[in-house]
Every structure is written in C-alpha cells, then in structure tokens.
Amino acid sequence: MNRSEQIQQFTESIQQGLIESKSDMLSGLIREIAELKYQQQELSKQIEVYQRALSQRDALLPTLETDSANLSFPATKILIDAMYPLGKAEGFFDVEFDGQGRPYRWTGPGTSFQFSIFIPNTQAYTGKLSLFGSLKSENLKKICVYVNGIKQESHIDVSKDFALEFTIAKRSTIGTVSIVFMIPETAIPNDVQPGAQDARRLGVAFHALELVALESR
CATH class of the missing domain: 1.20.5 (Single alpha-helices involved in coiled-coils or other helix-helix interfaces)
Structure with a gap:
C-alpha cells in the first residue's frame, strides 16, 4: 500500500x-x-x-532607592483606589462596587493592610485614607498608620465618608515608602448580620489612598 x-x-x-x-x-x-x-x-x-x-497613577512602583541628587521629579498627587490590583499579600479581597457604582475592597482576613509606594522625590506628603465603613465601629475610631515602620499621628474626619489623614515626612533618599494600617479586629458578616451568607473575615471597606505633596520642588 x-x-x-x-x-x-x-x-x-x-x-x-x-x-x-x-x-x-x-x-x-x-x-x-x-x-x-x-x-x-x-x-x-x-x-x-x-x-x-x-x-490613574502619577508614579510607578519599582523597588528603587537612590540618592536624591541623582533622580527626582515632582509628583504632586499619587492616587491608589480600589481598582488598583491589590491582593491577598497586601491584605485585600476582590474589588466590589457600592450602590453608586463606586469601587471598594474589603480588607482581611488579618487586621492589617499595606501599600508599598514609590515616591520619586523627597518631599513631604499628606495622606488621606478613604473608607466606606466597617462591620465593627471600633475599627474606624482606632485605626493606626505606620510609615516605614514608625507610627504616625493621624486625624479622623467623619464629616462625609470616613477619612484618616496623616503625614509622610520629608525623606533623605528617594525610594519605596511602606504604609501599613492596623485595625483592632475583623468580623464575619454571618455573625454580625443574620442571613448575610458571607463567611469571610472582614476589616474595613477600602476606597482610596491619596497622597498630596506639601511643597513643590
């Protein structure tokens, strides 16, 4: 054949x-x-x-540290909202949307969530953490913020949506800044709201983190 x-x-x-x-x-x-x-x-x-x-980013997030004389450019505002790809490693669940179509992410299952942000200059910044709420009211009253491992003074504004305001001091070098938020406790919706059908352990509902430069170079 x-x-x-x-x-x-x-x-x-x-x-x-x-x-x-x-x-x-x-x-x-x-x-x-x-x-x-x-x-x-x-x-x-x-x-x-x-x-x-x-x-939406004014700056990228590489792991970089260098002398300020070698690399610096202005970033008057840096914004990270809930649409940014945050995950379990940072202490976040998947993105969700409220009744007005605004994005948010629940933090959890631990009592901390964090950001590593490359700031391309040595300027001081004011920080504003915007949250939509929490299953435990104590989380909104006693939330703490640490910048590069140091606890910062903070102010809570509840006039509209909850906002925590703090300051990032001027630094001697350009590089990645670590911002960690700590809350007292987490809660399971099933235990707090009968019929919720949600077994996740949740902290606060994160909407956005905004950093605004205090001075121009």
Whole structure:
C-alpha cells in the first residue's frame, strides 16, 4: 500500500470514528470552547483593571532607592483606589462596587493592610485614607498608620465618608515608602448580620489612598 492509499485509509478511519462518536466529541468541543470563552472574558476584565489602575497613577512602583541628587521629579498627587490590583499579600479581597457604582475592597482576613509606594522625590506628603465603613465601629475610631515602620499621628474626619489623614515626612533618599494600617479586629458578616451568607473575615471597606505633596520642588 503506497503513501496515498495509507493516508486515504487513515482519513476514512478517522471520518468513521467521527460519525460514530460525533455526539460526544461535539459536546466536548463545545465545552472546551465555552471554557476558553470564559477565560478570555476573565482575562479581559483583569486587563481592564490593570489599565485603569495604571492610568490613574502619577508614579510607578519599582523597588528603587537612590540618592536624591541623582533622580527626582515632582509628583504632586499619587492616587491608589480600589481598582488598583491589590491582593491577598497586601491584605485585600476582590474589588466590589457600592450602590453608586463606586469601587471598594474589603480588607482581611488579618487586621492589617499595606501599600508599598514609590515616591520619586523627597518631599513631604499628606495622606488621606478613604473608607466606606466597617462591620465593627471600633475599627474606624482606632485605626493606626505606620510609615516605614514608625507610627504616625493621624486625624479622623467623619464629616462625609470616613477619612484618616496623616503625614509622610520629608525623606533623605528617594525610594519605596511602606504604609501599613492596623485595625483592632475583623468580623464575619454571618455573625454580625443574620442571613448575610458571607463567611469571610472582614476589616474595613477600602476606597482610596491619596497622597498630596506639601511643597513643590
């Protein structure tokens, strides 16, 4: 049997197999296509989140430390909102939206959440942490902030949405600044709100962190 005849034989065999089992194969192919479509949609959502977050940033976040004489440029405002890709390592759950379409993320399951922010100069900044609330009111009264491991004086503004205001002092070097927030406790919605059907251990509802330069260089 020559090459052409062998190929024809294989072709007919495969075709016969498809005819005999086309129902199962088509079902499997449809399932696979559906799964690929789902993965594509999920990737599109993640890309949208990253693009929006990056478009809102005045500075990138590389791990960098250098002498201020070698690298410095102004960043009058740095904003990180709940759409920024924050995850478990930073102490956050997935992004959600309130009734007005505003994004937020619950912190948890631990009692701390953090940010590592590259500030491209040595200026002093005022910080404002905006929250939408907490299952435990004590969390809004006794939240603490640490900058590079040092506890900072802070002021709580409850005139509108809850906001914690603090200061980042002027620094001798340019580099990544660590900002850590600590709350007294977390709570499980199922235990606080009957019928909540949420077993996560939650802290506060984070909306945004804004840093504004106190002076221009």
